[in-house]
Amino acid sequence: xxxxxxxxxxxxxxxxxxxxxxxxxxxxxxxxxxxxxxxxxxxxxxxxxxxxxxxxxxxxxxxxxxxxxxxxxxxxxxxxxxxxxxxxxxxxxxxxxxxxxxxxxxxxxxxxxxxxxxxxxxxxxxxxxxxxxxxxxxxxxxxxxxxxxxxxxxxxxxxxxxxxxxxxxxxxxxxxxxxxxxxxxxxxxxxxxxxxxxxxxxxxxxxxxxxxxxxxxxxxxxxxxxxxxxxxxxxxxxxxxxxxxxxxxxxxxxxxxxxxxxxxxxxxxxxxxxxxxxxxxxxxxxxxxxxxxxxxxxxxxxxxxxxxxxxxxxxxxxxxxxxxxxxxxxxxxxxxxxxxxxxxxxxxxxxxxxxxxxxxxxxxxxxxxxxxxxxxxxxxxxxxxxxxxxxxxxxxxxxxxxxxxxxxxxxxxxxxxxxxxxxxxxxxxxxxxxxxxxxxxxxxxxxxxxxxxxx
Numbered sequence: 001x002x003x004x005x006x007x008x009x010x011x012x013x014x015x016x017x018x019x020x021x022x023x024x025x026x027x028x029x030x031x032x033x034x035x036x037x038x039x040x041x042x043x044x045x046x047x048x049x050x051x052x053x054x055x056x057x058x059x060x061x062x063x064x065x066x067x068x069x070x071x072x073x074x075x076x077x078x079x080x081x082x083x084x085x086x087x088x089x090x091x092x093x094x095x096x097x098x099x100x101x102x103x104x105x106x107x108x109x110x111x112x113x114x115x116x117x118x119x120x121x122x123x124x125x126x127x128x129x130x131x132x133x134x135x136x137x138x139x140x141x142x143x144x145x146x147x148x149x150x151x152x153x154x155x156x157x158x159x160x161x162x163x164x165x166x167x168x169x170x171x172x173x174x175x176x177x178x179x180x181x182x183x184x185x186x187x188x189x190x191x192x193x194x195x196x197x198x199x200x201x202x203x204x205x206x207x208x209x210x211x212x213x214x215x216x217x218x219x220x221x222x223x224x225x226x227x228x229x230x231x232x233x234x235x236x237x238x239x240x241x242x243x244x245x246x247x248x249x250x251x252x253x254x255x256x257x258x259x260x261x262x263x264x265x266x267x268x269x270x271x272x273x274x275x276x277x278x279x280x281x282x283x284x285x286x287x288x289x290x291x292x293x294x295x296x297x298x299x300x301x302x303x304x305x306x307x308x309x310x311x312x313x314x315x316x317x318x319x320x321x322x323x324x325x326x327x328x329x330x331x332x333x334x335x336x337x338x339x340x341x342x343x344x345x346x347x348x349x350x351x352x353x354x355x356x357x358x359x360x361x362x363x364x365x366x367x368x369x370x371x372x373x374x375x376x377x378x379x380x381x382x383x384x385x386x387x388x389x390x391x392x393x394x395x396x397x398x399x400x401x402x403x404x405x406x407x408x409x410x411x412x413x414x415x416x417x418x419x420x421x422x423x424x425x426x427x428x429x430x431x432x433x434x435x436x437x438x439x440x441x442x443x444x445x446x447x448x449x450x451x452x453x454x455x
Contacts, residue, residue: 038134039098043085043106050150053129055084057144063137082140083108083132092128103130157184157229159237169222169240174215175274178239181210186229194223202227215241220275246323247273249280251315258331259442260303265331267291268298271317278322283314291315308333309371310440332372334441340370342377342437342445349433355455360422364392364435364447372439377418382432392418392435429454 062077085103094101133140159182162170172178184204191200191211202209220241228234251269271277277294291297316326345365366377377392395417432451438444
């Protein structure tokens with residue numbers, strides 16, 4: 001036998017006798033499955049009671065079945081099979097242990113959806129509402145809602161939201177608007193935060209009330225909100241306020257890329273936080289100083305002895321919970337009396353002999369002679385009618401890298417080189433071109449004019 005016998009009502013066992021005059025005989029064998037005995041229960045229907053339950057749910061059941069040829073897994077779906085019922089504390093324990101139990105208002109749902117109204121007596125012990133899947137090889141997905149109502153002649157008030165999720169207390173950031181809502185049997189309820197003498201009056205509409213608490217300015221930690229109705233009937237809910245939001249930082253001066261030609265650099269800006277800004281620190285050339293002020297801050301930095309060239313400020317705002325936000329700002333330290341500026345080593349076009357099918361590329365080898373970095377290189381092209389400018393791009397600058405075999409510059413040096421691809425140009429065009437290089441200090445340099453003709 002390759003596989004164990006499958007469970008069935010009758011299985012056939014065949015035997016072959018050695019003698020040829022004996023016929024085959026059949027034996028019916030009954031196999032019992034005692035691995036999962038059905039759990040017995042007794043049901044009682046309660047048609048009236050103090051607690052009314054309105055149940056609505058949808059169910060989706062499926063089985064995973066193996067294909068008998070290729071062993072693939074398929075999913076067979078059907079719409080009913082879930083049972084639901086109520087049990088008290090004693091019978092809930094018997095149900096969990098697999099013993100015979102007594103349940104109430106048993107429902108064997110014969111369709112994919114159900115809407116029912118159930119009643120239970122209000123007692124001191126706990127009640128449990130159970131969805132049961134009696135099948136052993138069937139998976140059930142149930143989407144349900146259960147509303148509970150109790151008739152009472154006494155006034156009642158309750159906070160419904162916010163409710164807990166993963167944490168014991170609902171968590172909110174300071175500055176959030178926290179929505180408190182609930183139910184009440186009176187026309188108005190009164191809210192108090194942390195037993196504050198000042199209270200908030202909330203009207204009750206159709207048995208429901210709500211209030212949005214603005215937590216801006218509140219302290220960190222636990223806060224207790226108490227709602228009270230007529231007759232001093234109350235309910236309370238605690239929430240935990242945290243600060244998980246870093247501050248916002250804005251730099252007003254200097255502007256990014258500013259050119260400074262004096263020894264004193266004025267730095268200023270402002271910061272915003274949902275709780276409190278602790279301090280603002282400014283770092284320049286690995287030296288850190290604390291700015292004056294927090295919400296609005298400023299600092300004057302003496303640049304005497306600093307080398308001319310490009311510098312970067314790193315400004316960081318830190319709040320009372322050590323959450324930080326940093327922004328950088330570059331500036332150029334310059335002085336008059338120098339003839340520094342970019343140096344244009346060479347400018348040329350490729351290929352040298354151009355026809356109307358050539359892919360025209362202009363190259364410029366540009367460097368600097370002073371302490372300032374190149375800011376941009378602009379290519380100007382004049383066809384005799386219009387002058388058009390293009391920003392040139394630097395090949396292989398960040399970082400110097402190997403070229404792909406399909407790159408037009410595959411066999412050429414990968415040294416940083418500015419270039420601009422113009423594409424194909426019609427026959428007979430005469431193009432004059434030149435470049436203007438600008439460094440970070442605003443110094444400019446223009447090349448000689450070159451030209452080419454499309455043959």
